[in-house]
Amino acid sequence: MIAAACPPLLEEPLDAERAEELAAALKVLADPARLRLLSLIQSQPAGEACVCHLTAPLGLRQPTVSHHLKVLLQAGLVEREQRGSWAFFRVVPEQLRALRDVLG
Amino acid sequence: MIAAACPPLLEEPLDAERAEELAAALKVLADPARLRLLSLIQSQPAGEACVCHLTAPLGLRQPTVSHHLKVLLQAGLVEREQRGSWAFFRVVPEQLRALRDVLG
DNA sequence: GTAGGTCATCGATCTCTGTCAATATCGATT
DNA sequence: AATCGATATTGACAGAGATCGATGACCTAC
DSSP: OOSTTOOOTTTSOOOHHHHHHHHHHHHHHSOHHHHHHHHHHHHSTTSEEEGGGTHHHHTOOHHHHHHHHHHHHHTTSEEEEEETTEEEEEEOHHHHHHHHHHTO | OOSTTOOOTTTSOOOHHHHHHHHHHHHHHSOHHHHHHHHHHHHSTTSEEEGGGTHHHHTOOHHHHHHHHHHHHHTTSEEEEEETTEEEEEEOHHHHHHHHHHTO
């Protein structure tokens, strides 16, 4: 996806292209609504949640939540499963781990 | 400073205030110029660099580099030491480690 | 097929921020 | 003190993105 198996940030100089990639990956996380989305989804009993259960605790409208979920989805941080009318999202920890590894 | 000794992101639900703090800390890192600055400074032989040695490899003007260094400084990611006319910057790894730990 | 509920997309607005030129500040040197 | 070089600050501008209302697409149930 984005930044798996990259050398840690401080180990060798970063060329411009890789810096752009890594910054883009971090930008996805650098938003309070998206951080809370990840945390909220993960803290659900089944580890998954649909959009309608996420708008109220965040205090954001449905289109805004959908937008953030799309960003998280494209970054590989969540996965989406359609079940009937509902779209269920769950956290994909691998991508988060990859980001963490790049920082140290 | 910002996010040391916080519980990992996916372990307990994030309240709005802490989400803001963590997002602000990540936003500092989520910029290609600042990532390259950290990497460049760290890769210097003495582990330190002055502004005049950083503008050329980044392809950015001196005020822009100064601006980014100030952001990194306020986030505790670098430290600054004035020596004569030159300002030397070096990476402070603790803050980076704290950020990494919050992600996993 | 009609109605109601769930989610995504579109378009607009507004704020934030990365960048630069110009200028100011400060130290060193003569 | 006068000048030169290094760095910081200011002000302006442009692009990015967070948010929302309105709308569209889709599924379910009656």
